[in-house]
Amino acid sequence: MRRSRALLAGAATAALMFTAACTTDTPTETAPEGTETTAEETAEAEGSDDSGANSDWFVQADFDRELAQRDIAPEGPADQPWLQAIEPEFVDTSEFASEGGDKVLCFSNASVSNPWRVTGWITMQQQVEVLEAEGVIGEFRVSDAADDDNKQISDIQAFVEAGDCDAIIVSPSTTATLTPAVEAACESGKPVIVFDRGVNTDCMVTFIHPIGGYAYGADGAEFLTENLDEGSTVLALRILPGVDVLENRWAAADKIFSESGLEVVGQEFTGGDAAQIKDIVTQYLQRGPVDGIWMDAGDGSVAAVEAFEDAGQPYPVFMGEDEMSFLRKWQDTEMTAIGAVYSNFQWRTPILAAQMIWNGEEVPSEWVLPQDPIEADELDAYLEENADMPSLHYAKFGGEDLPGYPEAWTDR
Amino acid sequence: MSTSAATARAERPRLLERITASSSWTVYALLIVVFVGILVMNPSFGEPMSLMAFVKKAAPLIILAIGQYFVIVSGEFDLSVGSLVGAQVVIAARLMDGEDSMTWPVMGIMLLFGLAVGLVNGLVTTLLKVPSFITTLGMMLVLYGAIRLWTGGAPTGALTEGFRQWGRGGLFGSPGEFQVPYALLIVVVLGVLAALLMRRPYGRTLMATGNNDVAAAFSGAPVWWVRTRAFLLSGLMATVAAVLIGGYAGVTAQVGQGLEFVAITAVVLGGVVLGGGRGSVVAAMAGALTLEALFTLFNQLSLPSTIRPAVQGVIIIAAVAYAAVPRRPRRRATAEPPSSAEPSSPVDPPSRPKEPAAT
Amino acid sequence: MSTAVTTAPPAAGAPPSSVRRRRRLGSTGIVYLALVGILLISVVLVGLRGGNFFSQSTVAYMLTQTSLLGFVAIGQTFVILCRSLDLSVGYVVALCSIVGATTMAGDPNRVWLGVVAALAVAAGVGLVNGLVISRLRVNPFIATLGVGLIIKGYLDTQFKGPAGSVPASFQGFGYTRIGPVPVSTIVMVAVAVLGVVLLTRTRSGYHMFAVGGNVDVARLSGIRTGRSIVLAHVLCSLCAGVAGLLIAARFSTGNALVYSYGLDLDSIAAVVLGGTLLLGGRGSVAGTVGGVAILAVLDTTFNVLDINPFFKDVLRGAIIIAAVALYARRQIDPASSRARFLPGRRAAPSAPTGTSGPATGGASA
Numbered sequence A: 001m002r003r004s005r006a007l008l009a010g011a012a013t014a015a016l017m018f019t020a021a022c023t024t025d026t027p028t029e030t031a032p033e034g035t036e037t038t039a040e041e042t043a044e045a046e047g048s049d050d051s052g053a054n055s056d057w058f059v060q061a062d063f064d065r066e067l068a069q070r071d072i073a074p075e076g077p078a079d080q081p082w083l084q085a086i087e088p089e090f091v092d093t094s095e096f097a098s099e100g101g102d103k104v105l106c107f108s109n110a111s112v113s114n115p116w117r118v119t120g121w122i123t124m125q126q127q128v129e130v131l132e133a134e135g136v137i138g139e140f141r142v143s144d145a146a147d148d149d150n151k152q153i154s155d156i157q158a159f160v161e162a163g164d165c166d167a168i169i170v171s172p173s174t175t176a177t178l179t180p181a182v183e184a185a186c187e188s189g190k191p192v193i194v195f196d197r198g199v200n201t202d203c204m205v206t207f208i209h210p211i212g213g214y215a216y217g218a219d220g221a222e223f224l225t226e227n228l229d230e231g232s233t234v235l236a237l238r239i240l241p242g243v244d245v246l247e248n249r250w251a252a253a254d255k256i257f258s259e260s261g262l263e264v265v266g267q268e269f270t271g272g273d274a275a276q277i278k279d280i281v282t283q284y285l286q287r288g289p290v291d292g293i294w295m296d297a298g299d300g301s302v303a304a305v306e307a308f309e310d311a312g313q314p315y316p317v318f319m320g321e322d323e324m325s326f327l328r329k330w331q332d333t334e335m336t337a338i339g340a341v342y343s344n345f346q347w348r349t350p351i352l353a354a355q356m357i358w359n360g361e362e363v364p365s366e367w368v369l370p371q372d373p374i375e376a377d378e379l380d381a382y383l384e385e386n387a388d389m390p391s392l393h394y395a396k397f398g399g400e401d402l403p404g405y406p407e408a409w410t411d412r
Numbered sequence B: 001m002s003t004s005a006a007t008a009r010a011e012r013p014r015l016l017e018r019i020t021a022s023s024s025w026t027v028y029a030l031l032i033v034v035f036v037g038i039l040v041m042n043p044s045f046g047e048p049m050s051l052m053a054f055v056k057k058a059a060p061l062i063i064l065a066i067g068q069y070f071v072i073v074s075g076e077f078d079l080s081v082g083s084l085v086g087a088q089v090v091i092a093a094r095l096m097d098g099e100d101s102m103t104w105p106v107m108g109i110m111l112l113f114g115l116a117v118g119l120v121n122g123l124v125t126t127l128l129k130v131p132s133f134i135t136t137l138g139m140m141l142v143l144y145g146a147i148r149l150w151t152g153g154a155p156t157g158a159l160t161e162g163f164r165q166w167g168r169g170g171l172f173g174s175p176g177e178f179q180v181p182y183a184l185l186i187v188v189v190l191g192v193l194a195a196l197l198m199r200r201p202y203g204r205t206l207m208a209t210g211n212n213d214v215a216a217a218f219s220g221a222p223v224w225w226v227r228t229r230a231f232l233l234s235g236l237m238a239t240v241a242a243v244l245i246g247g248y249a250g251v252t253a254q255v256g257q258g259l260e261f262v263a264i265t266a267v268v269l270g271g272v273v274l275g276g277g278r279g280s281v282v283a284a285m286a287g288a289l290t291l292e293a294l295f296t297l298f299n300q301l302s303l304p305s306t307i308r309p310a311v312q313g314v315i316i317i318a319a320v321a322y323a324a325v326p327r328r329p330r331r332r333a334t335a336e337p338p339s340s341a342e343p344s345s346p347v348d349p350p351s352r353p354k355e356p357a358a359t
Numbered sequence C: 001m002s003t004a005v006t007t008a009p010p011a012a013g014a015p016p017s018s019v020r021r022r023r024r025l026g027s028t029g030i031v032y033l034a035l036v037g038i039l040l041i042s043v044v045l046v047g048l049r050g051g052n053f054f055s056q057s058t059v060a061y062m063l064t065q066t067s068l069l070g071f072v073a074i075g076q077t078f079v080i081l082c083r084s085l086d087l088s089v090g091y092v093v094a095l096c097s098i099v100g101a102t103t104m105a106g107d108p109n110r111v112w113l114g115v116v117a118a119l120a121v122a123a124g125v126g127l128v129n130g131l132v133i134s135r136l137r138v139n140p141f142i143a144t145l146g147v148g149l150i151i152k153g154y155l156d157t158q159f160k161g162p163a164g165s166v167p168a169s170f171q172g173f174g175y176t177r178i179g180p181v182p183v184s185t186i187v188m189v190a191v192a193v194l195g196v197v198l199l200t201r202t203r204s205g206y207h208m209f210a211v212g213g214n215v216d217v218a219r220l221s222g223i224r225t226g227r228s229i230v231l232a233h234v235l236c237s238l239c240a241g242v243a244g245l246l247i248a249a250r251f252s253t254g255n256a257l258v259y260s261y262g263l264d265l266d267s268i269a270a271v272v273l274g275g276t277l278l279l280g281g282r283g284s285v286a287g288t289v290g291g292v293a294i295l296a297v298l299d300t301t302f303n304v305l306d307i308n309p310f311f312k313d314v315l316r317g318a319i320i321i322a323a324v325a326l327y328a329r330r331q332i333d334p335a336s337s338r339a340r341f342l343p344g345r346r347a348a349p350s351a352p353t354g355t356s357g358p359a360t361g362g363a364s365a
Helices: A002-046 A060-069 A115-133 A149-162 A179-187 A213-227 A244-259 A274-287 A301-310 A324-333 A349-358 A376-385 B002-011 B015-021 B025-041 B048-073 B081-096 B100-126 B132-151 B161-168 B182-199 B201-211 B213-218 B223-249 B259-269 B281-300 B305-341 B354-358 C002-024 C027-048 C056-081 C089-104 C108-134 C140-158 C168-175 C183-201 C203-213 C215-220 C225-251 C256-261 C263-273 C285-304 C309-330 C334-353 C358-364
Strands: A103-109 A137-144 A167-171 A192-195 A206-210 A233-238 A263-269 A292-295 A317-321 A337-340 A366-369
Touching: A060 A213, A060 A244, A103 A115, A103 A149, A103 A349, A115 A137, A115 A349, A137 A149, A149 A167, A149 A179, A149 C056, A149 C225, A149 C256, A149 C285, A167 A179, A167 A349, A179 A192, A192 A349, A206 A349, A213 A244, A213 A292, A213 A317, A213 A337, A233 A244, A233 A274, A244 A263, A263 A274, A263 B305, A274 A301, A274 B048, A274 B223, A274 B281, A292 A301, A301 A317, A301 A324, A317 A324, A324 A337, A324 A376, A337 A376, A349 A366, B025 B281, B025 B305, B048 B081, B048 B161, B048 B182, B048 B201, B048 B223, B048 B259, B048 B281, B081 B100, B081 B132, B081 B223, B081 B259, B100 B132, B100 B161, B100 B223, B132 C263, B132 C309, B161 B182, B161 B223, B182 B201, B182 B223, B182 B281, B201 B213, B201 B223, B213 B223, B259 B281, B259 B305, B259 C140, B281 B305, B305 C140, C027 C285, C027 C309, C056 C089, C056 C183, C056 C203, C056 C225, C056 C263, C056 C285, C089 C108, C089 C140, C089 C225, C089 C256, C089 C263, C108 C140, C108 C168, C108 C225, C140 C256, C168 C183, C168 C225, C183 C203, C183 C225, C183 C285, C203 C215, C203 C225, C215 C225, C256 C263, C263 C285, C263 C309, C285 C309
Parallel strands: A103 A137, A103 A167, A167 A192, A192 A206, A206 A366, A233 A263, A233 A292, A292 A317, A317 A337
Antiparallel strands: none
């Protein structure tokens, strides 16, 4: 009797699990078709690199373009990479030109929820202070959406409706979802500047971004391919699935690894949490050697290196980021590594772009900033330059000439 | 009197039944199954170094589970532990900033901070009568925001080697070779202390409070203080867990995120009933160990990362459902003599469930 | 049986005092009083900064923020009234946004198909939640957390990022406004009215209160308690499904990452802020709408005043605790809340003597 009840419960659980699977399965029958066609249509129609709803995140044309852009010398002042642009196509902004200072600059920020964004946000505020001191900007109005797309849509709408923004800067939280809101902002007649992640429209005056995710992922993947023998094993550590910029990084690396002789032993999502990263690397080391580590973002890279130390294994060939704790660890251990860069100095550019637009100066319609990884021979120089900077600061933050340097970044 | 006689009578012939009757036997069974699974997939997991690496990873969750156990068994929740762990690691890094001499003073500050958070949680829940779910949810938001406000959004500073050794290092041998991790020793000591505490009068009062706080109050227990102490213990354990996690992996912005749900899941997996009054602390620890082993097994099976939450969801529901169904009829067998011997009155229930729980 | 006997004294003591208090000020009354208070403070603070809190854009912003959480919280009210809770709502919202958007696939003729598909999936998830809780007697916390994880695994595996597209006609649900009032808010209020009617005018509604108040007494008085719990969960998931459709309309696509917005805990906070007892048996949908409005006013004020996003979290946490503490002092009679506590706790030890052994699981779970 009791036993049968237990069995019943087990059977019921199993049945329920099946029902659960069935219920959630229903949408997939229509989903793949719908998704794929949309992805292709968008990709073909707009040729955008972040075409949102594609299922495999790999667009050959974008991949080729970004890889080629790495070798193109950018135009612009050599000592101000944040003003450089790769193959710019300038657009006329005279329609937005306006006299006088004390402009209202509105900025809809996706979030400051990771150290990269925190560093960039400080740089941006410092740049704004300069222009405030010069009398160009009167008010800098900011809405932080805390990674909530729905809130960011409302934030942008609020700026549009307030009507007194002289320019609207948007750092979108997700490419596909913010497109309607940005289009609405464009229609309001105010100059709109989008930076970091894109949107599926070209209505904004300028879209500012470093070369991109494919280039980022490829920098690391190529470095591993060059420095490892054929047949070596590589472990890929990723943060989250479904974030377009991160998916592009992996798509490029996956492509390069699949064409090389390297064996990818695993790709794991870690949430960027150091404890998870260390545990996962440790487990892979128990099962066999790992010769190279590829990461889609540098968060927690030191923990991955430590996993090798604690397991008594030789250091791998490592792809990290230009984040200070990793650079310091790299110097200490003298391992073979590369610090990939997703140019943090891009946070300055939108502010300066707004100033240019108010002045009626031409700006590139797609402002592609340079994006060069830190290689071994540059390591010491970057470490020396940023000697006072805390961990989780990004070496290529590009704020050294701003008046708040260095206190603003050291005492954040 | 009648109780001890009844249990003594039941003792010998029902040994097997007693094991299976305890609500937590499923967790031990699951633990063994998962471990066997891991060893089959990867025999090298049984090597001392691999096992010790696993212990270092699992230790913080086990300790959090102990803390969460005290709170849950008293009939409450603590959702703030994840944020608290994160806050503690960030506080440690910022205050130490790599200065070895600061290690111990800062650990003292962390201890006080952890206790203070526990005290606030406890007092707000007991004296202001805010449900603990809301108290600790609010505390979670406050800690999350306050710590980022203080550090400007991303952690700064660095942990000292003296601090990190607790989660990373061990006794005997040098790094990179076999060591007995400090984390293992800490877990064993805290586990034994927790099990002893649950046998002390405080533990029994705590269990009684979770079972029926009105009755516990009638029988003279200071319910508010009993529960507040449970929150203090939770804050203390979260602090220890923070020391171990910080030591194990260093500082990142994400440290501690989501740990509260993992800890509660672990405790429930160990057969502890949400709502209080039932379950053993050792089983809660086993629940945490099982959960960590399950994560390891997923990895060994090379299960795609994305599908793992789904499998985890099915397993916890199935385990809890399975534990929920056969328990009552079996339990009736051991619990029947005492409860039929004395008619239930408002006062006696708290003393009643202590017996089965303590065995 | 013994349960009913022991509950009697405190339960008998409770009604007079709660009746007296209710005459003074109902729980929903306090919520709206708090809302007015917070509104006044906000108006003054914004006014001091030279702003106008009742400008069209600010009001529109606030109401838009209300809708999404509003749907989820209204649904959450039903389950919390039944002394259950639903942690899977965030995942249901994400799932339904994707189901809706992929079914519509940009075709205006498929809008209704998409709506029906999304709601059907939502109802299915609710059914599973309800059955796992009522039949398998899994604690709602674990059951819904587990179901949420299952959905998360499915979403992460199947949809890496946004999927599907919504025709322009349906985007109106997310963007159209009548004056400062968004259509989504009107729909939300309509759903709330339906909820109020269901809870106060129908037998199913009374049963939910009864189940949440005391599951054993409810059962002994002939209520099929399992059915009420399943119904509450289906309604809760349906509301989350509507929220998912709203997300799809606003994003013009479905997005799996919506589950990271924290809607689960936010909705529970809103419900409790609305004066509903977390232990079930007492509360109202009207109060929940008030609770959601309080959170929306706070968010809007923080936004207009340009408060540091991290400081917002601190304030939000502190205000939620303070408000609930205030309710606890002012309105929730300790004696009556104890009475509710009692049967659930008492059920377990007394179960062995009664014939309702397995049934009490629902109470303590």
